[in-house]
Amino acid sequence: MHFAGSVRCGGWTKFFRGDAAFANPALYRLLEKEGYHYAIRIKVNAVLEREIEHLLTRPVGRPSRRPNVGRPSSGSRKGRTR
Numbered sequence: 001m002h003f004a005g006s007v008r009c010g011g012w013t014k015f016f017r018g019d020a021a022f023a024n025p026a027l028y029r030l031l032e033k034e035g036y037h038y039a040i041r042i043k044v045n046a047v048l049e050r051e052i053e054h055l056l057t058r059p060v061g062r063p064s065r066r067p068n069v070g071r072p073s074s075g076s077r078k079g080r081t082r
Helices: 025-033 046-051
Strands: 015-018 037-040
Touching: 025 037
Parallel strands: 015 037
Antiparallel strands: none
């Protein structure tokens, strides 16, 4: 891996972000050894997706073309006129 030669400046926080192609335990160990904070997407896993299905909030189907606009609720409407 020709990666370890990146940012090595005193006081800098080092980050690495990669897609599923970088999901490799050897790379994780290298990043941890070099002091990087990292986020690497894991490969698709049907079992994992089934287990976390209840956490996924993406709506079914295609989203509306109209923006979803609303006002936050501010409690009582007493004394207001329209």
